[in-house]
Amino acid sequence: MNNKQLKSWLICIDDTDDIGTKGTGEIAQEIAEILSGDEHESCSFITRHQLYVHPDIPYTSHNSAMCFYLETNKSLAMIEQLAIAHLLEESAPASDPGLAILACDSGFDREALIHFGLEAKGQVKTKQDAYDLAMRLGVSLSEHGGTGQGVIGALAGIGLRLYGQDGRVKGQIDLGQELYEEGVELTVEEVLTRSGLDIVVDLSGQQLKSTEVIHLTKKVKAVYCQHQFALLVYRHEGRWCNALKRQLKEY
Structure with a gap:
């Protein structure tokens, strides 16, 4: 072809x-x-x-x-x-x-x-x-x-x-490893490499740098944002965390 x-x-x-x-x-x-x-x-x-x-x-x-x-x-x-x-x-x-x-x-x-x-x-x-x-x-x-x-x-x-x-995005994002309740930490670059997503953004739409660290727990979900597939994150207790149901409602 x-x-x-x-x-x-x-x-x-x-x-x-x-x-x-x-x-x-x-x-x-x-x-x-x-x-x-x-x-x-x-x-x-x-x-x-x-x-x-x-x-x-x-x-x-x-x-x-x-x-x-x-x-x-x-x-x-x-x-x-x-x-x-x-x-x-x-x-x-x-x-x-x-x-x-x-x-x-x-x-x-x-x-x-x-x-x-x-x-x-x-x-x-x-x-x-x-x-x-x-x-x-x-x-x-x-x-x-x-x-x-x-x-x-x-x-x-x-x-x-x-x-x-x-x-x-339909389903849970596959990061190549089990995410337990206590969570796992990955850099933005690692998340994008493992998932096939395009960007990581915060709730205001600001794109995170590749070196930022994200604390990932439970079901990791993505959204369609800025015409790209994005992991949505928010700041919680001094660290970046993947968005949960209440933050994802906007999408």
């Missing part, structure tokens, strides 16, 4: 699960692996984007969409075929799956997508809103069961990923 043939895409799914079934994040991870299985192809960390929680919006537990960046030589038709087949096979019967696919080189209106994503964090949007915008911007948007309400979150997730300042 020739690297020059690779194209960049953003892919997002929403509302594929039900209580007690495989989560949307796990299904997104499987789709990412299917789509990036050939030599030279690759996909990014998956980001979880929190959307509006409201009685008029059906959701399983948190109303969040899952998005990832893909580099592949596959065509849009092939991406759609593989992703849809997996959604149909793995989505919960009671779910309302939606799929959004954006070609990153398509000259789309970035601000319009970001605006839609940000609005979906605090407003009730409709399927028609989503389909109208997707058609205008050339985004592949499709529903695959139930009411199809997941198209709203899928399109919003694309916009929030483009925003670059929203989303938690």
Whole structure:
């Protein structure tokens, strides 16, 4: 395969699960692996984007969409075929799956997508809103069961990923060793080398120097910040510590 043939895409799914079934994040991870299985192809960390929680919006537990960046030589038709087949096979019967696919080189209106994503964090949007915008911007948007309400979150997730300042990275960051309750200390440089993350930032968005030491405990989670994958840290008892649930809520 020739690297020059690779194209960049953003892919997002929403509302594929039900209580007690495989989560949307796990299904997104499987789709990412299917789509990036050939030599030279690759996909990014998956980001979880929190959307509006409201009685008029059906959701399983948190109303969040899952998005990832893909580099592949596959065509849009092939991406759609593989992703849809997996959604149909793995989505919960009671779910309302939606799929959004954006070609990153398509000259789309970035601000319009970001605006839609940000609005979906605090407003009730409709399927028609989503389909109208997707058609205008050339985004592949499709529903695959139930009411199809997941198209709203899928399109919003694309916009929030483009925003670059929203989303938690799916799962726990692997630092190559067990982190016990008492914790372990690593430099910023060691954290980045072991994890594949891009930066370490504090709660104000300030980037830490490579020599700073971080006290890591419990589940180490990352966020999407400044268009990069970041370990979020805060100052506690005179040392840097990885962000916990209360600090991560902003994302």
